[in-house]
Amino acid sequence: MRVTGIGRAAATVLALATVGLAGCGQSGSAPAPAAPPPPEVGVVTVAPGRADLSVELPGRLEAYRVAQVRARAAGILNKRLFNEGSDVKAGQPLFDIDAAPYRASLASAQAQLARAEANLSQAQALADRYAPLAKSQAVSQQEALNAQAAAKQAAADVAAGKAAVQTAQINLGHATVTAPISGRIGRALVTEGALVGQGEATPLAVVQQVDKLYVNFTQSAADVMRLRQALAEGRLQRAGNGEAAKVQVLLEDGSVYAHAGKLLFSDLSVDASTGQIALRAELPNPQGLLLPGLYVRVRVAQAEVADGVLLPQQAVARGLSGDTVLVVAEDGTVSAKPVKLGPPQGGKALVLGGLKAGEKVIVDGLQKTKAGGKARPVPVAGPATAASAPASAASAKN
Structure with a gap:
């Protein structure tokens, strides 16, 4: 088909317009991306x-306090009087040692004391009787002094007898072994029938205050x-x-x-x-x-x-x-x-x-x-x- 001059002019104008629009699109700047927000931190x-x-x-x-329970009296252990691992009070009986020999010793000491007290009574009466007679020279001064010395010796025998009785009572008391402190007791270190306290204080148990x-x-x-x-x-x-x-x-x-x-x-x-x-x-x-x-x-x-x-x-x-x-x-x-x-x-x-x-x-x-x-x-x-x-x-x- 034949293109006329008017048609060629229109085509040229359209091409120039398209190029112009393309040029405008390329020359324009793109929008800048937004800045990221500050990071979130825990403060x-x-x-x-x-x-x-x-x-x-x-x-x-x-332990606050530890006490060893020991046998201070020699003899055969008759009985354990506590439960192992239990709490005990001070003075509570723990072991029973055969006390027959100690009861006999106490009875003997008491008899000796009674004899000494009788001797003291007699000697003191004689000394009291001789004192006024010596002043009137009815008896010699030597006899009066001898009577006073005999009375003092009898008094000393009484004191020794009382000490012997007290010792026997202490030994008898040691036959019952008691807790020295309040606390928790462990296992028994000896069993019934054991000979304890022979020559040394045998350890029997340990009590601890906890x-x-x-x-x-x-x-x-x-x-x-x-x-x-x-x-x-x-x-x-x-x-x-x-x-x-x-x-x-x-x-x-x-x-x-x-x-x-x-x-x-x-x-x-x-x-x-x-x-x-x-x-x-x-x-x-x-x-x-x-x-x-x-x-x-x-x-x-x-x-x-x-x-x-x-x-x-x-x-x-x-x-x-x-x-x-x-x-x-x-x-x-x-x-x-x-x-x-x-x-x-x-x-x-x-x-x-x-x-x-x-x-x-x-x-x-x-x-x-x-x-x-x-x-x-x-x-x-x-x-x-x-x-x-x-x-x-x-x-x-x-």
Whole structure:
């Protein structure tokens, strides 16, 4: 088909318009993508408070009192009068030893005493009779003196007889073996028919008082010295306001024993072979749950800090240049703050300095941000406060 001049002109105009539109589309700039929002991080709000600095040490329980039941009278053991493993009272009969020989000895001593008393009565009567006769020279002075000496000798025989009777009564009493203290008695060490007390005081049983227990443990002398230095310099305060330090016992399953004890003393000298100082605490045991000889963990509150902050361990970055935490400002800016750490407390980091009340410390989502960046703080469980927890108080940093 033949194209006319008008048709060619129209085609040219259409082509130019299409090229113009394409050029306009290529020269226009695409819209920029929106900036991502700041990452969400978990924070705790700093609220300084008092923190007890405690030390956890291995210890061993010991009975408050231990008494060995021994046979002080020689003879054949007739009968055991208690149930093994039961609680006994002081003075309660425990064993019965054949007492026939001791009853005979007592009867003999009483007869000797009666004879001595009769002799005394006769000698004293004679001395009393001779006294006035000697003054009137009815009898010689020598006879009067002899009568007085005989009376005194008879009185001495009576005193010896009374002592012999008392000794026989004591020996007879020893034939019944009683509990020296109140407590829990163990197994019998002898059986009926055994000859006991022959030449020595035979052990029969052991009674232990367990309503209270001692806890014996040791602490490094170096830790004790560092703690004392910190207390002397005022960096730490003594726990308990001058009272005996509080002691808690941790059982094998990790639980804390219901009754707290108190520290009695720390030894005045250091064991030269171990470099340890011996300590002892007193622990109530009213239900008898704990047993002597049991190994336990002992938590002793030795000092306290007035303005401490507890943080999860992951919140603190440790490095050669020091320890730091990430803090979120009101505008969302993240910054690193150096902190001074004390001993760890119950799996948490104890901050002794470097933070102010109200600051928000990042404890969750640390991998999402860094110092100089932005973050959106979201509170996590509770504020960062100080609280009592186990620690090695003597290892506090200077």
